[in-house]
Amino acid sequence: MGEPGSGLGSIVQFEDVGLRYGAGGDVLSGVSFALAPGSFYFLTGPSGAGKTSLLKLLYLALRPTTGTVRLFGEDVAHVPRARLPALRRRIGVVFQDFRLLPHLSVFDNVALPLRVAGAADSEIAGPVGEMLDWVGLGDRAGARPETLSGGEQQRVAIARAVIGRPELLIADEPTGNVDAEMAARLFRLFDGLNRLGTTLVVATHDIHLLQAVADPQIMRLDRGRLADPTGALRFPPRRQSETGAAA
Numbered sequence: 001m002g003e004p005g006s007g008l009g010s011i012v013q014f015e016d017v018g019l020r021y022g023a024g025g026d027v028l029s030g031v032s033f034a035l036a037p038g039s040f041y042f043l044t045g046p047s048g049a050g051k052t053s054l055l056k057l058l059y060l061a062l063r064p065t066t067g068t069v070r071l072f073g074e075d076v077a078h079v080p081r082a083r084l085p086a087l088r089r090r091i092g093v094v095f096q097d098f099r100l101l102p103h104l105s106v107f108d109n110v111a112l113p114l115r116v117a118g119a120a121d122s123e124i125a126g127p128v129g130e131m132l133d134w135v136g137l138g139d140r141a142g143a144r145p146e147t148l149s150g151g152e153q154q155r156v157a158i159a160r161a162v163i164g165r166p167e168l169l170i171a172d173e174p175t176g177n178v179d180a181e182m183a184a185r186l187f188r189l190f191d192g193l194n195r196l197g198t199t200l201v202v203a204t205h206d207i208h209l210l211q212a213v214a215d216p217q218i219m220r221l222d223r224g225r226l227a228d229p230t231g232a233l234r235f236p237p238r239r240q241s242e243t244g245a246a247a
């Protein structure tokens, strides 16, 4: 797990981070933690605790009001605006509200990160087709997002977030709209990515899904503060009988 406080070699480091929206009160305060490369963190806490706000700091949609956020070793407050897109390309995000592009097909939504990274069409078809098969949407490649159910849109959003094998994957309630079987499958996908080296931060209320993951660590937010100031609590290791066959 990350070495809270030291942050050396971390993918993400928060130092005494505080966040306010406008003239409102503290949404986050005194948040400090460091995530080691290749770790798998769950972010839990009651509604309104600040989980989405913390994730927004991670994917550079917000900057902290106080304190320091470092991503890939860089203080985000000092990253020139022109370099932000390059930094963002290293991060995959599954948004709570999916944010699929309505004028693009399912295929083109999922292909987008590869196209932005400069991949040729010949390099795109195979991986996108495989990814759509994996999330059970191989036969919906040509569909527009608006014709899909909420759960199907969520799976497209996950496919788009992971297709480029990001160094850091951030997901906000990524299984909120899918059934238990698909949720377990998606978590095995996350676990597989994690084994390949991707660092994950997943906000979820679905605590029992943590057992689909080899080495989960838990951060709990309560009213804008990390409940465990040392950064993480270790979850009991999964038992084979509880997880079923591997993906």
Ligand SMILES: Nc1ncnc2c1ncn2[C@@H]1O[C@H](COP(=O)(O)OP(=O)(O)OP(=O)(O)O)[C@@H](O)[C@H]1O
Pocket: 021, 024, 027, 045, 046, 047, 048, 049, 050, 051, 052, 053, 054
């Ligand atoms: N854009 C905003 N402007 C003002 N206040 C906001 C904004 N976004 C969030 N908040 C406030 O910040 C607090 C934390 O919200 P946040 O969405 O981060 O919580 P959360 O833990 O993700 O909740 P949930 O589990 O319900 O999604 C809430 O009190 C919310 O009202």
